[in-house]
Amino acid sequence: MTCFDIDPDITKARTISTDLYLDPRYFELSKEKIFARSWHFLCHENEISGLFPKTLLPGVLDEPVIIAKDGGELRCLSNVCTHRGKILVEEPCDATLIRCGYHGRRFSLDGKFLSMPEFEGVADFPCESDNLKQLPLANWNGFLLASLDPVAELADVVGDVAAQLPFDRDKPMRLSSRREYNVNAHWALYCENYLEGFHIPYVHRGLNAVVDYGSYKTETFRYSSLQTGFDADGQVAARYLFIFPNLMFNFYDWGVSVNVVRPVAPDRTQVEFLSYVSDKSKLDQGAGADLDGVEMEDEAVVESVQRGIRSRFYSHGRYSPTREQGTHHFHRLIAEFIG
Ligand code: FES
Ligand SMILES: [Fe+2]
Structure with a gap:
């Protein structure tokens, strides 16, 4: 079987082998090696x-x-x-x-x-x-x-990022909607797309109008990462927290959208979107306004990648050191867990 070895130096690293997405043995292995060890x-x-x-x-x-x-x-x-x-x-x-x-x-x-x-x-x-x-x-x-x-206590899995998150326990949080999306792609392809804002100007025209690409920031922690998008005035427009391997907490002005990524088959993934609203009046504003439209745009590119990685001419790519730290961090964790 392939040895997944991702160089810790992003400028030298190659992206994870496509065997991860294509070989059904890794799909099975990830259940015990990754998902049984996570929250x-x-x-x-x-x-x-x-x-x-x-x-x-x-x-x-x-x-x-x-x-x-x-x-x-x-x-x-x-x-x-x-x-x-x-x-x-x-x-x-x-x-x-x-x-x-x-x-x-x-x-x-x-x-x-x-x-x-x-x-x-x-x-x-x-x-x-x-x-x-x-x-x-x-x-x-x-x-x-x-x-x-669990590989570690949840507080340690989330790590130091927790201090930056805008939780307000005084504002009641209510589940207001639940949606399921079926994506024809490997679960890791779906996650690694989420983990970079590099594609925003190319894929998400609407989102690009409210998130300033230049100041978009990615920080990585032991088992989590945080992307922060700012608006033109320098105010936080959205925070995207990823908890390895498949959990996304997206913080908007109206509350939190929780996305749970569930592997179904090596080329099929189900994603559940749960909206927990604390301020209804802000539902139609800013980066959290059109989640369904953004999701459709993401699914189209992720499904296109699923078709592309089957090519005999593609096995690895390289990372942008300034824009793909989250994806590099994710691949490093997969390599660590699968061994
Ligand atoms: S299965 Fe017999 S008491 Fe529960
Ligand atoms: Fe996207």
Whole structure:
């Protein structure tokens, strides 16, 4: 198999081998090597009361979980009964304990086994494996993320960038829309397009009119990167935070658009756009006004790249040292995780 080795010096580096996108073995390998080690978006804490079933990264990890709110405490538990494996919570509800609808096994909101009918005389029962597994859960400024086996705590994954982000916990954040886009391209091609503003003047005429290309800035951190676009007056028009490998938090005047990139097949990706609005009056203004139009423009170029990388004449490119630091950083992380 190919060794992905990206020179840390961007002026010397070549872009990642197209084998990453074309060889289905890397697509499979990335599930365990990348996605099982990273943090995945669940929802905002405002969406939850009681028990809230979710799937951790559908189509990739496909892990059924419950977010359980127990007073002020939030936990992420396995949503699979430890008896014969039924899904425990099928719909959001406000129950004060978890009861399996198959044979009546009961668990407390912290996942501990409570009771089970007809199990008298069963040896070594109950034991630790009869409790529901608890997964690492992070509450990041109200956004909930979970992981199977994180490479680092979420705060360390996001890193020093956090201090620059305009979170205002006093302004309530409400989920106002959810859209799904299906893109005929590899998930990493979709992400690496997001990670550079280099293409804005060529691809996004509308966005280019509100974001000043000259002052556009990219900063990289250990597992995240931040792009900041300014308007003609030097005010921040948008901040684009990427959390490796597939999460995007876009900060606009109206609130936050969360994009979750979900691999479906080596040449198919689903992207979910969730709009969390804190100031409705600004929805139609500036860089966050026409997200759907910008998305269509991005999808067209990313799908074009998917067709281009199949060429026998293309295997690697080079990076612009001033405009493609985010893409270089992303490729370096892929190489690090896949090994
Ligand atoms: S599967 Fe849950 S009690 Fe049997
Ligand atoms: Fe774009």
